[in-house]
Amino acid sequence: MEASDWLDRWEQNRIGFHQPSVSAYLQQYLPEIDLKPGATIFLPLCGKAHDIAWIALQGFQVVGVELSGIAVKAFFSEQGLSRQQSESGRFLLSKSGAISIYQGDYFDFPEEVLTECKLVYDRASLIAFAQSDRARYCEYMRSIIPPQTEILLITLDYDQTQMEGPPFAVPRNEVEELYQSHYQIEVLVQNDVLDERPRWREQGLSALTETVFRLKPMVSR
Numbered sequence: 324m325e326a327s328d329w330l331d332r333w334e335q336n337r338i339g340f341h342q343p344s345v346s347a348y349l350q351q352y353l354p355e356i357d358l359k360p361g362a363t364i365f366l367p368l369c370g371k372a373h374d375i376a377w378i379a380l381q382g383f384q385v386v387g388v389e390l391s392g393i394a395v396k397a398f399f400s401e402q403g404l405s406r407q408q409s410e411s412g413r414f415l416l417s418k419s420g421a422i423s424i425y426q427g428d429y430f431d432f433p434e435e436v437l438t439e440c441k442l443v444y445d446r447a448s449l450i451a452f453a454q455s456d457r458a459r460y461c462e463y464m465r466s467i468i469p470p471q472t473e474i475l476l477i478t479l480d481y482d483q484t485q486m487e488g489p490p491f492a493v494p495r496n497e498v499e500e501l502y503q504s505h506y507q508i509e510v511l512v513q514n515d516v517l518d519e520r521p522r523w524r525e526q527g528l529s530a531l532t533e534t535v536f537r538l539k540p541m542v543s544r
């Protein structure tokens with residue numbers, strides 16, 4: 324997927340990845356992570372997810388990055404929030420209270436914005452990249468977040484020969500390859516979710532597994 328493909332998807336409203344409500348996994352597992360009130364949580368490739376607003380309501384600072392101006396505008400209007408816009412380097416920053424969304428390319432995102440980041444919430448971000456780009460995505464992440472930052476990661480896995488991504492299939496062993504040198508990897512839950520998404524069965528999938536990982540950095544906090 325090129326940047327232009329994502330922008331086209333937003334223009335044509337082909338956003339099947341957008342969930343109509345807050346992620347149940349987020350609601351279940353975020354409280355288990357020991358974060359102080361006001362801690363900063365980073366959402367790479369944030370779209371217009373309801374998760375953004377929910378995290379802010381829990382008392383955290385949210386920093387998101389998203390390529391599409393349509394997505395950013397829709398987020399604020401759908402949440403009924405007015406935003407202040409300003410230029411910030413290569414990004415257009417939209418801010419409302421504890422929420423800051425940077426419109427631009429994740430691979431340009433500056434580490435200075437994330438010096439206080441305590442958690443990355445990755446829902447449909449790693450799996451938005453084809454396999455050839457995933458190591459680059461993870462390496463860039465490590466270059467911009469503080470070393471003690473945890474990651475809450477949600478992936479999908481299926482037989483990649485049965486369907487083209489995105490979302491792309493990311494097997495557990497690949498998560499291990501990508502992260503195990505710097506993180507202790509814990510599987511919080513793994514669910515077979517094909518019955519909940521009949522559209523994907525129609526597209527040819529015979530199995531679909533969703534996994535939530537908690538990645539704890541192997542450095543002292």
Ligand SMILES: C[S@@+](CC[C@H](N)C(=O)[O-])C[C@H]1O[C@@H](n2cnc3c(N)ncnc32)[C@H](O)[C@@H]1O
Pocket residue numbers: 326329330333340341342367368369370371372388389390391394427428429430446447448451489
């Ligand atoms: C699969 S969607 C997931 C969105 C969101 N995380 C969610 O749960 O709804 C991937 C999003 O990443 C955005 N995106 C893709 N490549 C990007 C990049 N290089 N930098 C910033 N955003 C990007 C797309 O526009 C799209 O909104």
